[in-house]
Amino acid sequence: MAVEMSVKIGAVRLSNPVLLASGCCGYGLDMESHLDLNAVGGVCLKGLSMSGSEGNPPPRICETPAGMLNSIGLQNVGVPEFRRTYAPKLRKYRTAFIANFYGHTVEEYVAAARALDEEPVVAALEMNISCPNIRQGGISFGTDPRSVHEVTAACRRVCGKPLWVKLSPNVTDITVTARAAQDAGADALTCINTLPGMAIDVERRTFKINTKTGGLSGPALRPVAVRMVYQVAQAVKIPVVGIGGISKASDALEFLLAGAQAVQVGTALFTNPQAPLDILEGIEDYCSRHGFGAAGDLSGAVEDDRSPRRGPVCS
Amino acid sequence: MAVEMSVKIGAVRLSNPVLLASGCCGYGLDMESHLDLNAVGGVCLKGLSMSGSEGNPPPRICETPAGMLNSIGLQNVGVPEFRRTYAPKLRKYRTAFIANFYGHTVEEYVAAARALDEEPVVAALEMNISCPNIRQGGISFGTDPRSVHEVTAACRRVCGKPLWVKLSPNVTDITVTARAAQDAGADALTCINTLPGMAIDVERRTFKINTKTGGLSGPALRPVAVRMVYQVAQAVKIPVVGIGGISKASDALEFLLAGAQAVQVGTALFTNPQAPLDILEGIEDYCSRHGFGAAGDLSGAVEDDRSPRRGPVCS
Amino acid sequence: MALKTFQVTENRVQGSYAAITAEGPVSPALPGQFYMLRGDWGADPLLSRPVSILAQDVSSRQIRFLIKVFGEGSRRLASLKPGELLYGTGPFGNTFPVDFLSPEDRVLLVGGGVGMPPIVYLAESTKAMGVSPVVLQGGRTEKDLVLLEELAGLKIDPVLATEDGSRGRKGRVTVLLEEALKDAPRVVYACGPEGMLQAVADVCRGRVACYLSLEAYMACGYGVCLGCVVSVRQEEGGRYRRVCKEGPVFSAEDLTWR
């Protein structure tokens, strides 16, 4: 029996549930010679802002146990240059391009959303809210439920295409920001962005990356991400796209069984640009072996009752 | 030149800055045949409550990339039994025993604090606030600044010995709970407890541990812990004890340079009960090589200016 | 106890099993005891893996393990090559109670798969006490029957069963056990997959004393993490016992199988 691999994230139909994560595949073009973009369900483009950014000074990355920290500083060419130079080259693909974007004020977010909404190559928008709100003393939008609501609602008003909100894990209770985004009109939630971390080069007595803190990604993050996807999927009605440390099929399946409708692969692309193909093959094989006719049926299929939660938990 | 290894955490003088973490060395006795307890600066005992707990049903632990999840359920014999059967056997040691304790209501915390304060073998108390407050719908004490203040102040009133508060990393801004604990009279802050995570056994379609979520510990957690120690050390005046994923000397040094006065070793004891000895040797050697006359001088000695933070950071 | 360093001197791979001999600081130990082992790798996999002692000799500093590949940890251990290093803590755990045995007692040892190493070690040890055990071994197919050479070396001719009948009696090891119980053994010792142990316990219940060596997921192996517990019948001291410390060998009667 053939497994139906396509899934729907709200109004967007994806040919399969495995996408490339934002910031880990450029604008798609640097990926082309390493992976057939049509083979994946979607490609989340590097985060764009209206005016672009030259990014942070190096060193921008360092390794941590089973993970890495990055502080790229959202280097990007800006929406206008993206539309002029890059978007035309993406038209030949059938895959869904998801335009990741950000700003430092609600107005900047809205401007980017509006401009990207007009770009034909874009199938949906993904809003990165893990950015400091410079009007609110630099507190990240994504950690304040009211800011999440405000910026989501504002962007929702100006764009006709589906709007995904990418949640920050750097919160006490992610269901609160998840619901804020849902209530403000988000069509889907991407869960999760990187978690702030720090590493020190003790011999040189300096921070390993220039900005001191950077975002933790990779397998180390996975248990936190799976937990959050599970929590969010229970808390909202809109689809959840799971991400965080996925490098093989069983990792992706953890997210799907926990409640995600699709997954994104980020850091794993660095060591193996074709990791998504192995993951897809593994998901299809799993569906066959476990009697799932469609990849979409995996979502939330963990058996909740097998291991009953008994009383209050504190580890 | 000999390096002065002893450090002071408020009123408690420790023979050196490396302690054994709570929950990772039992009540010290199961450690005895594997490590000389007098060789470490202190031993944080397994979390105690007044009435004890039989703990959670198995499976209680699973492995994750460079980390592990645990949901022991704070199994403990209770303070009275601890004092009767275990404490007398600890009297022969010179090391500082730190009594870790918890409750599910403020009253339970206070009862445990009062009883442990009377126990002569206890040098200081360490309050685990990552526990659900059953009076507040099960929200963890440690994630709500008001609860942190309330439970810290209440325990502070009943105990004469130094009171350390062990912070939960599961918060948006750890400096808020850190200041709440300081303001309520905490003598030191232990930073950090485990981060909630989840893992799914996809072949069996169940959660890998019985309680679904468990606490993430081990090297995977380290960049998050170092970041939080740095943040907390900048935000408070009381000493900070760093913990999270320390398994070798350079790991411990990251925490000390980031601002901790001492460190605790947890998960690393599982694979090597003598890891603290290697860590101590490495710290001493580092001090000699880098011209630090005392281990206490390492605290916060990362060079802040070498890598200036430029503008708002979003990864 | 410091982390012990062993050097692999031999690794005989057969199917999914690897019989590893290593040299190093071998401590006196008893059947059923185990080491927590890892190789020279990074923090992934993080934890050492519990592996039973198959045989050892303190004076020649030799120790032997039989490792079956399940997941990543056992795969790495099983692929260690001569010359490579093996790090371990141990020996940990209790042992099979044998002090009540006398030479005329009939003793049954039941095992399967990675449960066989402690069974073979126990057989060697009871023979040394003058008690010749009967060894029953079960497996799905012939390939799952292990350590036959070692048993032959101890002059023990094991009674075998395979589910597919490819070797020995067709069926599960409990078929052999039922028959062997007719000879009124003094005690049954068993080690193997949980399903086998439960079946053995069921057969023995009320008829003969039975001791089982259990498996559990372990972090520390020496009693400090409380991660490896199994639930027991008696109430005193709480419902849970540590497989690494109060076990791995338990009286079948004490276990509630959760």
Added chain:
Amino acid sequence: MALKTFQVTENRVQGSYAAITAEGPVSPALPGQFYMLRGDWGADPLLSRPVSILAQDVSSRQIRFLIKVFGEGSRRLASLKPGELLYGTGPFGNTFPVDFLSPEDRVLLVGGGVGMPPIVYLAESTKAMGVSPVVLQGGRTEKDLVLLEELAGLKIDPVLATEDGSRGRKGRVTVLLEEALKDAPRVVYACGPEGMLQAVADVCRGRVACYLSLEAYMACGYGVCLGCVVSVRQEEGGRYRRVCKEGPVFSAEDLTWR
């Protein structure tokens, strides 16, 4: 491009250097290009490590690397044994610009330490073009001078300098460079530690065209993570260039050294 699997056929260790030969799907490549390499290990270390091609032969599927042990990643790569697998992506990066060279040009190649493999590969390549380069190699002591056999095999007699005078001229490689500049070379190509490259750039500034192959901490190696950037002088297109994509070879004039 899928992850390529190579099998190590030889590993000659000398001091902290390992010269590894491996067999596998070798693609056409150019001097200065590199692979991102890792072994069959878990998620720690997570990232592959950039390693330059020392030599390769597409038809016999052979490729060679020289690896120096710095930290954990290079330690593991350097300790791979014949028969073990090496996983890689690549070849990545640009190459040294050589299209403007003509046979009568004098060409200087300056290298040190792990900067030598691309220098040797470039020497082989310019020789094949009919341009015989002069190779200058510097190191702290004699032990830091590497690939001398390989250079001899190319019939190149390198000019050597060591800081402690244990072999060749006493001093830094820039002493050799100053002298060699008297012979009016057409171009200088260099690869080595950052300090050496800065010094080479300083010496060449305003006197001779100079191309440097840089190092940077890399996550992906193929341009998607933006983690490896170096700051450049020209304004168009932002301040930063990717060492893995626009580099690793840059014109010395373009670099601002942060």
